[in-house]
Amino acid sequence: MTPKQVELVETSFKAFVPVAYQTTEDFYESLFRVSPHLRGLFPKDMQGLRKKLVETLTYVVNGLRYPDALLPVVRDLGRRHKGFRVEPGYYALVSAALIESMERAMGTAFGPEVKQAWKACITFLATEMITAGEAA
Ligand code: HEM
Numbered sequence: 822m823t824p825k826q827v828e829l830v831e832t833s834f835k836a837f838v839p840v841a842y843q844t845t846e847d848f849y850e851s852l853f854r855v856s857p858h859l860r861g862l863f864p865k866d867m868q869g870l871r872k873k874l875v876e877t878l879t880y881v882v883n884g885l886r887y888p889d890a891l892l893p894v895v896r897d898l899g900r901r902h903k904g905f906r907v908e909p910g911y912y913a914l915v916s917a918a919l920i921e922s923m924e925r926a927m928g929t930a931f932g933p934e935v936k937q938a939w940k941a942c943i944t945f946l947a948t949e950m951i952t953a954g955e956a957a
Contacts, residue, residue: 822941827885829938833930834882840926841878845871848922856914862906881946892949899950900957909955912947919943 822830837844849867853860864870877898884891920939924931931939 822885822938822945826938826941829935830882830885830942833927833935833939834878836930837923837927838879841875842871844922844926845874847925848874848919851922852915852918855918856911859911859914881942885942895946895949896953899953902950903954903957907954909951912951916940916943916947 846867849863849871880894881891884894920936920943923939924936927935
């Protein structure tokens with residue numbers, strides 16, 4: 822991510838926070854609509870996971886300027902995902918669903934530059950998580 826992208830993610834996240842938990846419902850719904858084969862990996866009741874996802878995104882956004890502290894946490898998460906039977910190819914599906922649901926939630930506040938910055942952020946996360954999971 823470029824420094825400008827870090828700034829765009831940080832700023833846009835402030836506007837996203839109030840709608841974040843609600844947006845995770847739309848995110849998982851659209852993920853399971855597009856990729857129904859992924860539903861079975863997840864628990865029946867998604868409320869706890871929705872909360873954890875928002876907490877983790879908050880942690881990540883707050884940590885973008887401190888990669889030394891952030892990376893071990895992201896890599897741990899990647900290793901846990903391997904244990905959840907998540908395969909590398911699933912990350913593109915999850916990333917696309919997440920970006921699209923954020924775009925629906927934020928409307929005009931999610932312009933092309935902001936969208937690109939979030940794509941870079943999610944790609945960074947996914948790459949680190951996959952690499953750590955594969956090495957585990
Ligand atoms: C884009 C990066 C991702 C982030 C930030 C993320 C975040 C999280 C978090 C915070 C948890 C809670 C569990 C824990 O902390 O150990 C979790 C669990 C889980 N995630 Fe992800 N995740 C990502 C990608 C994926 C992908 C690609 C899949 C594939 C479908 C996936 C499927 C799951 C499953 C199945 C669980 C466990 C649910 C359970 O049994 O409790 N995640 N994820």
